[in-house]
Structures are given as structure tokens and as C-alpha cells.
Amino acid sequence: MSHSQLKVRNWEQFQHYKDRNPPWIKLHFALLASEDWVTLDDASKLLAVVCMLVASRNNGFVPNNPAYLKRVAYLDRLPKLKPLIECGFLEIPQADASTMQAPASAAQADARPETETDTEQKDSLSETSSDNPPKPKKKTAYPDAFEAFWKAYPRTPNMSKLEAFQAWQKLDDNDRALAQAAIAPFKAFLRTKPDLEIQHACRFISKRRFEGFVxxxxxxxxxxxxxxxxxxxxxxxxxxxxWGPVPGQPGCIVPSHLLQQGDGHGWREPELAA
Known part of the structure; x- marks a missing residue:
């Protein structure tokens, strides 16, 4: 039974091997900064690496055959290729007989070991190519309430905004207001613990750590x-x-029926007031 094939996106751009199938692949560190990668489940992340290994023997192509991938990668269960296709890691190539490759099991590999000279020459090639520009990623649109939370939260450079937003989406409106209100007392707490590591915003939300401050x-x-x-x-x-955010600001937890028009306008922190 024949199976269609899938192609690893931008394979030619990131794997600079022309005359043979390599005994190993390049796994770029930039992968960890990809929103597509970090939002995949662990099984799909492993499957992505498996697909790159199989593609290294087949000029960038992977058989669309979960049973074969399960066997060749010694997986415990049939892998699901759909998440890798949906996030753009795997592409469905055009049905062009001149570009379709033989199944991976039939690919012939040159087992010559990679020499240091080979590595230096290939690493000197540019990691980007004008002939194969990367596809533009769809930018996530964040609602104003979350943007206000993200702007106020004490962030670190490696904190993922998308992961925080995914946790935020699971909260109802009341909990979102509480999470926003918790930021100011949380910051005040951090100032008393200068050696305490700032927890990721997604855990502050998903583990409901904000409840302890409001x-x-x-x-x-x-x-x-x-x-x-x-x-x-x-x-x-x-x-x-x-008391949480000032009336009129995102996350204010004052009961709305107690507020009057103009509440919060021009109000300052006590220590900043003249």
C-alpha cells in the first residue's frame, strides 16, 4: 500500500546537505523561541524530532504513515501528525511526480562520517535564504484586558506571553479581575523578597497564585x-x-454598584500624593 508524503517546512534552508543523506541533523536553538513549538504537547515535540531524522534520509520528506513512524522510532503508540501539519512544521507538497520522493525505507544513505572541515563549511552558509524565505507567522491578537495584565505583571526576558494568555483564557471575568488586582500586592511582596525568583505568569494564573494576594x-x-x-x-x-487597581482601570474589584461617575479620576497612591 502506497502512502502520500509530507515535507518538513524550510528543510533546504536549515539543512545544508546536498550530496548525501547525513548521519545526523542540525537542531537549531531558535526552535525554542518558536510559538508553534512551545505550544505543542510533548508527544508532538518528540514526533517533530523523529520526522526530522526520517527526513534526513529522504531529502526532507516524511511518509504520511503513522504505522511506519511508530515502528522506525520505537514509539509506544501511533503518532498523530495532524498537530504538526496544523502548526506548519509539516507541509503537504504539491502532487508533482518529479518532486515526490521514494518512501523513507527505500532511501539509500551515504554513511560517511561528518568531518570537522565539512561541518565548518556547512556552518559558514547563511541560515537564511532569499530563495526560501520563512513563511510569516500569524500574529496572536490579545484582548485589552490581557494586555493590561501582561504590561503590569513583573516579567522576565524568557517569559512566554502566549503561554500566559492560554492560561488567562481559562479564567472567567471575575477571576481575571482578581488576577489583575493581585499584581500590585504581588509586586509589593516581591520587594520584600529580593532573592525570590519571579514565577511565570502562566503559573501565577493557572495555579491560582493570585488568590493569595486578593x-x-x-x-x-x-x-x-x-x-x-x-x-x-x-x-x-x-x-x-x-485595594487592587483603581476604579476605572482593568481588574478593579470594587463592586460596580458602589462606584460613582468619575471615581478613580486623578486618584494617586498615598505615598506619591503631595
């Missing part, structure tokens, strides 16, 4: 909120680290 405010009675609002209206001050 529980007291969430349990306030209307009368207690009214006292705070009366003080703030009189003094034009609002303690965001203690």
Missing part, C-alpha cells in the same frame, strides 16, 4: 468598600497595592 479584598463587605471609597473621594488617593 482573598481579603474579595471578602470585604459593601460597608467596608464604601469607607474606602469615601476616603478616596475626599483625599483623591487610592492604595493599589492594598
Amino acid at each position: 482573598t481579603d479584598n474579595r471578602e470585604l463587605t459593601d460597608e467596608q468598600w464604601q469607607k474606602r471609597l469615601a476616603y478616596s473621594r475626599r483625599e483623591a488617593k487610592w492604595s493599589a497595592k492594598d
